[in-house]
Amino acid sequence: xxxxxxxxxxxxVRDFIFFHDDVQSTTIAVAIxxxxxCSIVWAICHLLTLGSxxxxxxxxxxxxxxxxxxxxxxxxxxxxxxPTNSTSSEDDTALEDDIEVPCIKCGEYxxxxxxxxxxxxxxxxxxxxxxxxxxxxxxxxxYRIPRNGVTEINLSNNDITECPQRMGYIGPQLTLLNLSxxxxxxxxxxxGCLLGLKELLLNNNNISSIPDSIGSLINLRVLKxxxxxxxxxxxxxxxxSNLVQLDVRKNKLQSLPAGIGSLLNLTCLKSGSNSIQHMPxxxxxxxxxKVLKFEKNKIDSLSGAVSNLLDLxxxxxxxxxxxxxxxxxxxxxxxRKVDISHNRITDLxxxxxxxxxxxxxxxxxxxxxxxxxxxxxxxxxDCNVSDNDFxxxxxxxxxxxxxxxxxxxxxxxARAIVHNNPHDKNDHKEKVxxxxxxxxxxxxxxxxxxxxxxxxxxSCCVHYMPSLFVMFMLN
Numbered sequence: 171x172x173x174x175x176x177x178x179x180x181x182x183v184r185d186f187i188f189f190h191d192d193v194q195s196t197t198i199a200v201a202i203x204x205x206x207x208c209s210i211v212w213a214i215c216h217l218l219t220l221g222s223x224x225x226x227x228x229x230x231x232x233x234x235x236x237x238x239x240x241x242x243x244x245x246x247x248x249x250x251x252x253p254t255n256s257t258s259s260e261d262d263t264a265l266e267d268d269i270e271v272p273c274i275k276c277g278e279y280x281x282x283x284x285x286x287x288x289x290x291x292x293x294x295x296x297x298x299x300x301x302x303x304x305x306x307x308x309x310x311x312x313y314r315i316p317r318n319g320v321t322e323i324n325l326s327n328n329d330i331t332e333c334p335q336r337m338g339y340i341g342p343q344l345t346l347l348n349l350s351x352x353x354x355x356x357x358x359x360x361x362g363c364l365l366g367l368k369e370l371l372l373n374n375n376n377i378s379s380i381p382d383s384i385g386s387l388i389n390l391r392v393l394k395x396x397x398x399x400x401x402x403x404x405x406x407x408x409x410x411s412n413l414v415q416l417d418v419r420k421n422k423l424q425s426l427p428a429g430i431g432s433l434l435n436l437t438c439l440k441s442g443s444n445s446i447q448h449m450p451x452x453x454x455x456x457x458x459x460k461v462l463k464f465e466k467n468k469i470d471s472l473s474g475a476v477s478n479l480l481d482l483x484x485x486x487x488x489x490x491x492x493x494x495x496x497x498x499x500x501x502x503x504x505x506r507k508v509d510i511s512h513n514r515i516t517d518l519x520x521x522x523x524x525x526x527x528x529x530x531x532x533x534x535x536x537x538x539x540x541x542x543x544x545x546x547x548x549x550x551x552d553c554n555v556s557d558n559d560f561x562x563x564x565x566x567x568x569x570x571x572x573x574x575x576x577x578x579x580x581x582x583x584a585r586a587i588v589h590n591n592p593h594d595k596n597d598h599k600e601k602v603x604x605x606x607x608x609x610x611x612x613x614x615x616x617x618x619x620x621x622x623x624x625x626x627x628x629s630c631c632v633h634y635m636p637s638l639f640v641m642f643m644l645n
Contacts, residue, residue: 460482
C-alpha cells in the first residue's frame with residue numbers, strides 16, 4: 171500500500187509540478203513553493219506575537235486595585251486623577267495630560283479645572299450654582315509650583331486675532347508672555363492664573379479693555395499696553411505692588427486709576443498720546459519714580475506736590491496746555507531731562523535754576539519773554555528755546571521807580587519799638603526815641619507814615635533782637 175502511495179506522489183510531482191525535461195517550468199514552480207512556505211511561517215509568528223501581548227495586557231489589568239481609594243492612588247502615580255469616569259480612551263488621554271492650575275483667588279490649592287471660575291471649593295464665587303462644587307466633598311490638595319515647564323512664551327508678530335483661554339493654564343512657572351504686534355481684540359480673564367508672570371507685553375494690538383483679573387499678577391514687574399484702544403484701566407491694576415514699569419501710551423485713556431499711588435515700586439510711567447486732563451493726586455506719592463512722561467495730553471496744570479518726586483530724572487510734559495510751572499519743581503534736584511515744549515508758559519520760576527543736574531532742556535513753542543538769570547545755560551548740553559516771544563532790543567523796557575526809600579535798620583528798629591510798645595505822651599522813653607528819629611533826619615517822622623510792607627516785615631524782626639541791643643537804644 172505504501173509502495174502505491176509513494177509511486178502516486180512521485181508521478182504527481184514529476185508530471186504536474188516538476189515538468190519532465192522542462193528546466194524553466196521547474197524553476198518557476200520552485201520559486202512559488204518557496205514564497206508560499208515563507209508566508210506560512212510569517213503568519214504563524216505574527217499569531218504567536220499577538221497572543222503574547224494579549225496575555226501581558228490581561229495580567230496588567232489584573233494587577234489594578236478594585237476599590238475606589240486604591241484606584242486614586244494608582245492613577246495619581248501617573249500624572250493626574252480624573253474626577254469623573256471617562257467613556258473613551260481619548261477622554262482619558264486628555265484628562266491625564268491636564269496641567270494642575272492653582273486657584274486664582276488663594277493660589278495655595280489646586281483649582282478644579284471643570285469649575286468655570288477656576289477656583290477651589292472654598293474660594294468658589296458661586297458654590298450654590300457651580301455644578302462642580304455641588305458634588306460630593308473633595309479634599310483640597312495644596313498646589314506645588316512645578317520646577318520644570320515653559321518659562322517664556324513669545325508670540326509677537328504672528329497676526330493672532332484671539333488669545334486662547336488655555337493660555338492662562340500654562341502654570342505659574344511662566345515669567346514672560348509676549349503677545350505684542352498682533353491683532354488681539356481682548357484678553358481672556360484666565361490670564362490672571364499666571365501668578366508667576368513678571369513681564370506681560372500686549373502693546374501694538376487692538377485691545378479695548380483689560381480684565382479685572384490682571385490684579386492677581388502680584389509678581390508682575392513690566393506691563394506694556396501701548397498702541398491699543400484702551401479707554402480705562404481697571405482699579406485692580408493698583409494691586410500690582412511689584413510693578414516697576416507701566417507703559418500705556420497711544421490709547422484713549424481719559425484718566426488714570428485714582429489709587430495709582432499704591433504702586434510704590436514704580437520707577438517708569440509712560441502715558442503720552444492720550445486724552446488725560448488731570449494727574450491723580452496720589453501720583454505724587456511715587457517717591458521712586460524716575461521717568462514721568464505725559465506728552466500730548468490735555469493737562470493744564472502741574473501740582474506743587476511734584477516736589478515729592480525727589481528721584482525724578484526725566485520729565486516730559488510737551489504738547490499739553492500748561493500755562494505755568496510751579497516753583498516746587500526746583501526741588502527735584504535729580505532732574506536731567508525736562509521737556510515742556512509747545513505749551514502756553516509765559517514765565518519760568520527763578521527756582522528753576524536749582525536744577526544743577528540738568529543736561530537737556532526743551533522750552534520751544536511757548537510764550538516765554540525771558541529766561542531767569544538763575545538758570546545756567548552753559549551747563550546744559552542740549553537746550554532748545556526756539557519759537558518764543560523773548561524781549562529784544564527793539565522793545566522799550568519801562569523801569570518803575572521806587573515809591574519810597576527804605577530806612578536803615580536802626581531806624582526801623584526804633585519805629586517798631588515805638589509802635590509795638592505804646593506809652594504815655596509824657597513818658598521819657600518815648601521822648602528819647604522820637605528825638606533819635608528826628609536826629610536821623612528821617613523822611614517819615616511819624617510812625618504811622620512808615621509803609622505797611624516795611625513796617626510789617628521789620629516789626630516782626632524786632633521781637634528776635636537781643637535785649638541788650640534794645641536796652642542800649644532805650645538808654
